[in-house]
Amino acid sequence: MAADQANGRPTASSDKTPYRHPIPWQSEEFYQHDKLDAELERVFDICHTCRRCVSLCQAFPTLFDLIDNSPTLELDGVDKKDFYRVAEQCFLCDLCFMTKCPYVPPHEWEVDFPHLMLRAKAVHYREQGASLRDEALTSTDLLGRLAGIPVVSATVNHLNQSPRVRASMEAALGISKDAPLPDFAEELASHQLARLLADGDDPEPKAGERTSGKVALFSTCYGEHNDPEIVTDLARVYRHNGIALRTVEKERCCGMPKLELGDLEAVRRAKEANIPQLLRLVEAGYDIVAPIPSCVLMFKQELPLLFPEDADVQRVKERIFDPMEYLSLRQKEGLLRTDFQHSLGKVMHHAACHQRVQNIGSKAREILSLIPDTSVEVIERCSGHDGTYTVKAEFHAHACKIGRPIAQRMKEANPAHWGSDCPLAAEQIRELWGLEEAPRPQTPWRMLAYAYGLED
CATH class of the missing domain: 1.10.506 (GTPase Activation - p120GAP; domain 1)
Incomplete structure (x- = not known):
């Protein structure tokens, strides 16, 4: 049963499928x-x-x-x-x-x-209000702009690896000295993506029943400032599959960190910055794809429930996709390439919470299982990372307790490849596994890039 877009209530087709009410936060x-x-x-x-x-x-x-x-x-x-x-x-x-x-x-x-x-x-x-720490941790656009300056990023990354500095940060700000903090990249994902897209002509898009074959990549704060590879890997896989690409210019944080803080006015401001430009892309025939599940969920679920009468929000909701969900749709439309050059062997895949609650199924397993001589086991448990939760000193031990069973299963399985829908969740698992012994985690689309023979 689908929920009615205007009021979130069930349609007449069924009275048993779960649904959610709009959030009357402006009352x-x-x-x-x-x-x-x-x-x-x-x-x-x-x-x-x-x-x-x-x-x-x-x-x-x-x-x-x-x-x-x-x-x-x-x-x-x-x-x-x-x-x-x-x-x-x-x-x-x-x-x-x-x-x-x-x-x-x-x-x-x-x-x-x-x-x-x-x-x-x-x-x-x-x-x-909120503490200085909580305001800073959830101001991802500002953090990215400041720490993303090349000279500054190298300094910040170095300080974040210093036990003495981390101990001081915990004492002064309450940022856990043991929690993994993401590095800041020296070059933005948007710059790397622009260079990649300028290298060769864009393929002629082939539209399917659900997909247009034209995708605008919403890099996300994490992809833009911390891990551009998740964006460029995805771009290479999509181009290999004949999908025309472009960037989302002047994108802002999706608003999920501020939602978790309870700052709903900041969520509204993020919505007002992002939705108009995403809508223009949708009206130009583009689908939207973001490499972080929380960002996809924000546009698919939370913003539509916070702004149920905003037709533009509802329009964008219908055209934003999880990366592997989009490839699954292309496969069903007969538009996914299967010219794999390498098998993956045993794969352990962690299904991130905000991917699971999109109700789309395990698309990573579905697509990776198409690769010859590849078996995929999916772990459906919370990693404990959960936005800023694991970074806060008072919650870090709880976060580790939540995520430790996943790390143990990964370690015991000894897979040839492993990873998660969410790169942040993967880093939490890797930390619990043991940095010195854990292989590098991979997004599902990086595994695909390897299978296709696209790796640099």
């Missing part, structure tokens, strides 16, 4: 403490009687510990001032809604735990 009632506390109390009591999601993240153990250590051993014994302790442990992975909770709409109890936690974060942000 003053959304921020009223008594209304928020009443809804938190209602949903927390449902979670307390169920406890099915206890193993997903630290939010649920925090809630259940509050209850189990209260004088009454029930929710009524918990001080409402402690409710936010649950919300700050939620990193909006959406897995409880998508994979565990039996009470999501259309169930009459209409539980949407992640979006209730978002509401609590938004109220907290409006009333108390």
